[in-house]
Each structure stands twice: as C-alpha cells, then as structure tokens.
Amino acid sequence: xxxxxxxxxxxxxxxxxxxxxxxxxxxxxxxxxxxxxxxxxxxxxxxxxxxxxxxxxxxxxxxxxxxxxxxxxxxxxxxxxxxxxxxxxxxxxxxxxxxxxxxxxxxxxxxxx
Amino acid sequence: xxxxxxxxxxxxxxxxxxxxxxxxxxxxxxxxxxxxxxxxxxxxxxxxxxxxxxxxxxxxxxxxxxxxxxxxxxxxxxxxxxxxxxxxxxxxxxxxxxxxxxxxxxxxxxx
Numbered sequence: 001x002x003x004x005x006x007x008x009x010x011x012x013x014x015x016x017x018x019x020x021x022x023x024x025x026x027x028x029x030x031x032x033x034x035x036x037x038x039x040x041x042x043x044x045x046x047x048x049x050x051x052x053x054x055x056x057x058x059x060x061x062x063x064x065x066x067x068x069x070x071x072x073x074x075x076x077x078x079x080x081x082x083x084x085x086x087x088x089x090x091x092x093x094x095x096x097x098x099x100x101x102x103x104x105x106x107x108x109x110x111x112x113x
Numbered sequence: 114x115x116x117x118x119x120x121x122x123x124x125x126x127x128x129x130x131x132x133x134x135x136x137x138x139x140x141x142x143x144x145x146x147x148x149x150x151x152x153x154x155x156x157x158x159x160x161x162x163x164x165x166x167x168x169x170x171x172x173x174x175x176x177x178x179x180x181x182x183x184x185x186x187x188x189x190x191x192x193x194x195x196x197x198x199x200x201x202x203x204x205x206x207x208x209x210x211x212x213x214x215x216x217x218x219x220x221x222x223x224x
Contacts, residue, residue, distance in 0.1 A: 043214040102212055104156030
C-alpha cells in the first residue's frame with residue numbers, strides 16, 4: 001500500500017490564483033481530513049469527510065472547498081489564493097470507529113505571494 | 114478546538130526516559146487519547162493510543178490516570194532521533210471522529 005499520497009509537494013501561487021491540492025489513499029478508509037500547519041504552530045482542521053459524497057467543515061474552512069466523489073480521493077480547492085493561505089497542508093485518513101489511528105501524507109508546502 | 118493541554122517544551126538527556134504529560138480534563142467516556150510526533154515539517158507519525166488501560170508498544174508506553182483526565186507518554190530510552198514535537202490528541206466521538214491537534218510539546222534530547 002502506498003498509504004496517503006499528496007500532490008504536489010511544493011507550489012507557489014500568485015494572489016488570486018486557484019489550485020487544487022490532491023490527496024489519495026489506498027487503504028479503503030472511510031474518513032479523510034485536511035489540515036493546515038502554519039510555521040511553529042499545530043495542525044488546524046480545515047475540512048473532513050466521512051465517506052463519498054459527505055463533507056463537513058472543520059476549524060478553519062474559510063477560503064477552501066472540498067469534494068469527495070470516491071472513497072479514495074479527497075481534493076482540496078483554493079479558489080482565490082491569499083497570502084494568509086501560505087502554509088503546509090496535510091491530508092490524513094482513517095477507518096470508521098474511534099479505535100483507529102490517522103495516517104498522514106507527506107504534505108504540500110504552499111506559498112502565496 | 115483542541116481538547117488537550119501540554120507543556121510547550123521539555124528537555125531530556127539521551128538514554129534517559131522522557132515523560133511527556135498531557136491534560137484532557139473534558140474527555141468523554143468513549144474518547145481515545147492518541148499520541149503523534151512530528152519531526153521538522155514531515156507528516157505527523159502515529160505513536161500510540163489508549164482508552165483507559167495503560168498501553169505499550171515498540172515505540173513507547175502510555176499511562177492514563179484512573180479518572181482519565183490526564184496521561185503520560187513515556188519514551189523509555191530517549192535518543193537524539195526522538196527530538197520532535199509531540200502531540201496529545203483526543204479523538205472526538207462524533208460523526209466525523211475528528212482529531213484536534215493542539216500546539217504540542219517540543220522535546221529536545223540532549224547528548
């Protein structure tokens with residue numbers, strides 16, 4: 001299993017541009033999450049999904065959109081990039097049930113200038 | 114919002130046990146405590162989790178108090194490679210089973 005795969009690893013955007021951060025998992029996990037981590041800070045939950053077709057907001061959803069058309073994929077969309085969205089973005093997944101750990105991808109480092 | 118409180122930083126001598134505390138006084142009866150660590154800006158790495166009994170695996174031990182309001186992660190023989198930020202997380206027992214991360218404890222292992 002590849003686990004959780006995120007692409008791209010790095011990206012530089014200009015203010016106002018849009019992009020999609022890709023996340024895929026091959027572990028047949030129902031639950032998927034997007035986090036952002038600003039320098040020197042902990043992870044903040046942006047959006048999560050409990051299954052295909054179901055998404056919900058986390059702590060910091062403004063400026064982002066998500067979709068979950070398949071179990072495997074959970075892309076994160078930035079429509080109008082702003083400097084405040086400069087961060088490292090992590091995707092994670094887990095099985096249903098509270099006795100299962102999160103599996104993380106290696107992150108996407110995004111800079112908006 | 115994070116449901117845990119951790120000291121911002123700790124030091125530990127190489128070869129000694131590192132004991133990292135965590136308070137989770139609002140934890141519910143069916144919510145698990147998870148520990149992760151993050152080295153530099155890599156993705157967080159799972160260490161261990163537990164509900165109410167003490168747990169041990171090849172990486173660490175987890176001691177949860179009887180009232181479940183706090184726990185301690187023990188790295189029995191810390192090495193320089195254990196220098197990292199350690200996060201204590203309560204997995205919310207709701208529809209999404211969200212994991213909320215706090216700011217963690219930055220552990221420095223000193224030679």
